[in-house]
Every structure is written in structure tokens, then in C-alpha cells.
Amino acid sequence: MARSGLNSSGTDVVADAPKTKLTKESFQRGLRIFRFVLPYRWPFIAGLGLLLLSSVSTMVMPKMLGYIVNVANHQASTLPAFVPKTVTGIALLLFGVVLLQGLFSFGRIFFFSRVSEFSVRDIRRTLYQKLVTLPIPFFEQRRVGEITSRLTSDVANIQDTFSLTLAEFLRQILTLLAGVAFIMWESWRLSLFMLATFPPLVLLAFLFGRSIRKLSKQTQDELAKTNVIVEETLQGINSVKAFTSEQHEVSRYGAGLNRTVKAALKSSLFRGGFVSFIIVAIFGGIFLVLWRGATYVELPAADPRHLSMGDLVSFILYTMFIGASVGGLGEMYGKIQSSLGASERILEILDEQSEPVHLPRPAGTAPLKLRGDIEYEHVEFRYPTRPDLTVLKDISFSIRAGEKVALVGPSGAGKSTIVQLLMHVYQLSGGSIRIDGHELSALDLTELRRNIGIVPQETLLFGGSIRENILYGRPDATEADVIDAARRANALQFIQSFPEGLDTLVGERGIKLSGGQRQRIAIARAILKNPAILLLDEATSALDSESEKLVQSAMDELMQNRTSIIIAHRLSTIRKVDKILVIDGGRIVEQGSHEDLADSTNGIYANLLRLQFELS
Numbered sequence: 001m002a003r004s005g006l007n008s009s010g011t012d013v014v015a016d017a018p019k020t021k022l023t024k025e026s027f028q029r030g031l032r033i034f035r036f037v038l039p040y041r042w043p044f045i046a047g048l049g050l051l052l053l054s055s056v057s058t059m060v061m062p063k064m065l066g067y068i069v070n071v072a073n074h075q076a077s078t079l080p081a082f083v084p085k086t087v088t089g090i091a092l093l094l095f096g097v098v099l100l101q102g103l104f105s106f107g108r109i110f111f112f113s114r115v116s117e118f119s120v121r122d123i124r125r126t127l128y129q130k131l132v133t134l135p136i137p138f139f140e141q142r143r144v145g146e147i148t149s150r151l152t153s154d155v156a157n158i159q160d161t162f163s164l165t166l167a168e169f170l171r172q173i174l175t176l177l178a179g180v181a182f183i184m185w186e187s188w189r190l191s192l193f194m195l196a197t198f199p200p201l202v203l204l205a206f207l208f209g210r211s212i213r214k215l216s217k218q219t220q221d222e223l224a225k226t227n228v229i230v231e232e233t234l235q236g237i238n239s240v241k242a243f244t245s246e247q248h249e250v251s252r253y254g255a256g257l258n259r260t261v262k263a264a265l266k267s268s269l270f271r272g273g274f275v276s277f278i279i280v281a282i283f284g285g286i287f288l289v290l291w292r293g294a295t296y297v298e299l300p301a302a303d304p305r306h307l308s309m310g311d312l313v314s315f316i317l318y319t320m321f322i323g324a325s326v327g328g329l330g331e332m333y334g335k336i337q338s339s340l341g342a343s344e345r346i347l348e349i350l351d352e353q354s355e356p357v358h359l360p361r362p363a364g365t366a367p368l369k370l371r372g373d374i375e376y377e378h379v380e381f382r383y384p385t386r387p388d389l390t391v392l393k394d395i396s397f398s399i400r401a402g403e404k405v406a407l408v409g410p411s412g413a414g415k416s417t418i419v420q421l422l423m424h425v426y427q428l429s430g431g432s433i434r435i436d437g438h439e440l441s442a443l444d445l446t447e448l449r450r451n452i453g454i455v456p457q458e459t460l461l462f463g464g465s466i467r468e469n470i471l472y473g474r475p476d477a478t479e480a481d482v483i484d485a486a487r488r489a490n491a492l493q494f495i496q497s498f499p500e501g502l503d504t505l506v507g508e509r510g511i512k513l514s515g516g517q518r519q520r521i522a523i524a525r526a527i528l529k530n531p532a533i534l535l536l537d538e539a540t541s542a543l544d545s546e547s548e549k550l551v552q553s554a555m556d557e558l559m560q561n562r563t564s565i566i567i568a569h570r571l572s573t574i575r576k577v578d579k580i581l582v583i584d585g586g587r588i589v590e591q592g593s594h595e596d597l598a599d600s601t602n603g604i605y606a607n608l609l610r611l612q613f614e615l616s
């Protein structure tokens, strides 16, 4: 059977995680993610306002502390008129500011959290909606782990940005600007002296920050690779056990983890260096400023360079604030860059072309009801992921409504591909397929697929009850319809043998059903769907003869009055079909009824028949 599901192994991780330089273009591209914030702009603006207020109240504090020192130093006359002239008075005022600051911070977190939670929910929903409507080739080119990490880690990264990083970034910038303004006002001489030590510090911090970002990206990449190992092995746990490769997988995962730790330690080394650099530079800078400022305090009051003690205290505090925000900005820069990368990867998926499904039906038109005449004409096909291999060559055949056709032939001949093409999952490389005289491409995709039912080789049941799984065929069906479908699919008996009947949970949290039972549920699903065209992929795994009989009679029931294409593995089951197409190497090599083909001496079908007869 062609692998039409998610590509979970085999291919290399597609170039993941583009490294995003903070350029004008990348910034503009990344900013498009903000359209998800737009619906929540009012709480966002409220959050920004509160952020501004809390920054202002923080910036007022050093000034007030300076006033306290001056009052304690009997220099109350230097204070502006609105400031109380006693130590207790200023302390009370300061306390009031602190309370306000607490209130503002609470409000800021409240609003920003709302914005980030809601917009991240919207991103996840939109992304998921996009993912499920993307065409199959998209999934064949990527690993499941890679796609799910878009929904998990990339979105989480953006959530961090919306809720924390952005606010923090703005706060740091505000602190920096307001801090510089305050100190300039206090003493431009001392400020110039202080700022002279700043540019090299800022430059070094940026350089440092850049190498840290690269390293932490490596850590993330390594971690993502180890996660892919976990996902693959858990998905294919049966194969892992069958090949007794537990130890191999454990050591593969262990090696991956070691690489992650190595990368993380290397990056932490740089981060440590960065932090200690900032500490030394800031403290060194502060002491230098303190020394210089103290010499101004010593000067007589008449000297224009004179500073009061309180001014020096607030100056030093502002200097600390400025130093801290410069240090913080380096880190913010890295975080913003990584979330730009994340948002780019998300936007990349959102920009992919969806299949045109669930389009609104033009007003006044009835749902498409196909009769089931099928015509393949010179169909040629190559899978988009393997453009150099022509899988189908010049396939032409026709089926009249209600006829049953079986495809037989060796493994890899192209049988599943022929069937897949009818669902318009892929674009043809040549030729055409028509249903009821309409080109496939002219039919509405959702309507087309609603008219086709499939019973795959391996039935995938979704976690949930048996009822939900049958209802997947037609969600609005009544209880009576579900029971009727289960009966006609020979499934009712075993369903009723479970204490909880149709409510029995299947899949991960519920009971495991046998292959034959799962198939009969798939048949019940298809009966409920009541499609004009039926695609059946016979299970290759042999069922016991009792189960096989039940499945076969359910299939016969299902096929009544429908155009049916059967991919047959056991020739005994297809004697009654109207036409058999023998496929080999992507071509139809023989066609006719069982009687026509069985008697030919050199025919492939006749040979296959003899082979199966000998084997059984």
C-alpha cells in the first residue's frame, strides 16, 4: 500500500530551523505573527500602559531615595516643593510608589498573559487547521516530529515572547532611556564620564550575546533531534521489539542526549562568561562613577560641579539600573531572534497552499451525487517526492457505475497508487481521470471525497468509542443507522459481546481489537457513508477462516450497487468481479474476467493463480 500517511521515518530531517538574522526583512516577516495579537489589541495596549506606569514608578524610586538622603543630611532646602520635607514623609511616599508599582506589575502580567494565551491558542488552531488541509506530499517530505514541534516548541517560544520577552524588552529600553535622561539632569558631567565607559561595554555585550545565541540554537537543534528519536521509536515500538533493537535505540538516544548536554554546557560556558563580564564591568563602572562623583560631593556648594549626597546616591542607583538593562538587552536580543525564527517557521507553514476543501457550495446547488462511472485515460504518474521514478505508465481503463474491478499484481506494481489517484490526493503527471464524465480536477474536492469510501489494508481507529469510530463515516447518522451499519458489517455481534457495547473504548486507552474486527468497523464506517464508489484494499495479513468469512460477506454487502475497486491479494476472493486488471511495473499487462484470464497458458494471472493454488 502506498504510504499516504505521515512520513515518520526514512528521510533526513529536512533543513530545520533557519537561522534568523535580525535584519529589517526578517523583522518585518516575523512581525506578521502579530496579526494574531490584533484581535486582543485592547488588553495588549492596557498591558503596555501598565508596563509604562510600572517602569515610571521604578524610575522614580532612586530619585526619592536621593531625597531621603538629602533630608537626613539636613539639605531639605534642595528638594522640589511637592516633596515632603521629613524622612518619614518621603518614606511613606516611597512606600506608596512601591504599592503602585506592585499593582501596575500585577495588571501588566494579567493583561499580557491574556493576550499571549488567547493569541497562542489562535496560532495553534490556525496552524492545525492549516496542517490538516495541506496536501499529502507536504507530509511525505517531513517528519511527524518536525511538524509537531512547530505546534509545540515553536509556538511555546512565541508565547514566551508575547507574555514576557516583549514586555521585558520594552521595559529595559524604557529604563535605559529614562535612566540616561535622569542622570543627565542630575549631572551631565558625571553622566558623560559614565557614558564614556558604556559604548565598549554595549559593543562587547552584543558580540558576546551573538555567540551565545548560536550556541543555544545548537542545543535546541540537538534536543529536537533526540525528540525525533523518541517519537519514532514510540510510534514504531512494535518494530523496535520485533527487531530486538531496544538496546540500539537506547544507545542512539543516549548518544543524542550526550550531544545535547555537550552543546548546552558549551553554551552555558559562554553564558557564564557573559554574566561575569557584565558583573565585572557594571561593578567596575559603578565604583569608577562613585569615585568620580564623590570628588564632586567634596567640592564646595558654590562650585558648579558640586553634587549633593542624595544626588550621588540616586545617580549611582540609576547607573545600576542602566547597567542592568544593557546586560538584559543582550539576552533579550537573543530571545527575540529565536522567536523570530520560530514565527518564520510557523508562517512558512501558514503560507503553504491548502487543498481546496470545504469550500462553500454555490447557493442553490445540491450536494454532488456521483453515479460512479470511472475512466482512466493514459494516466501517467510520478510521486512528487520521487520525481525521477515513473510509477504509472499509460494506464487506461474504464469502469461502469456499479461494476466491480479487481487490481492484482506483484508488490510495488502500482495498485495502491492507481487507487489513491482517484481521491485526487496527488496531481497527475499525464493523462486524465474522469468520473461520470467530469475531469477529476473539475470536481469539488470535498464533494468528490464524500462520494468515495475506503476500506484500507490496515484500519486506523481513533482513540474513542466504537460508536465514534463508526460515526466517522457520517457524523450526523442516527443511532439506528449506526446499529444497522454495524449489523450489515457483521460487527454487531462482537460489539454486543463487550459489556459496554458501542461505548467500548478502542485504541490507546481502550481495548485492542483484532485485525478482522477493525476491518469490520472500517466496513461499517463505509456502509454508513454510503458512497457511490468504493476502494477496498484487501488485508495481506491472513485472517483466520472464520473471521475471513465474516469480513468477506461484510465486504460483499458493502459492494452491492456501488462501483468498487478492489486491490486483491488473495485471488480466491475476486472470482466474481466483472473485470480483473493485472498490473505490473506500473502498466496494465492483462485485463478481462476471471474466466478470460484463467485459461491463458502464458498469462501472468493464470500463473499467479497456479502459484496460489500450489501454495494453499
Ligand SMILES: Nc1ncnc2c1ncn2[C@@H]1O[C@H](COP(=O)(O)OP(=O)(O)OP(=O)(O)O)[C@@H](O)[C@H]1O
Binding pocket: 001, 002, 003, 004, 140, 383, 385, 386, 391, 409, 410, 411, 412, 413, 414, 415, 416, 417, 418
Ligand atoms: N508515497 C510515496 N512516495 C514515493 N513513492 C511511493 C509512494 N508510495 C508508493 N511509492 C512507490 O510507488 C511504486 C508503486 O507503489 P504501490 O504502493 O502503488 O504498489 P502496490 O502495487 O500497491 O504494492 P503493494 O501490493 O505492496 O501494496 C513503488 O515503487 C513504491 O515504492
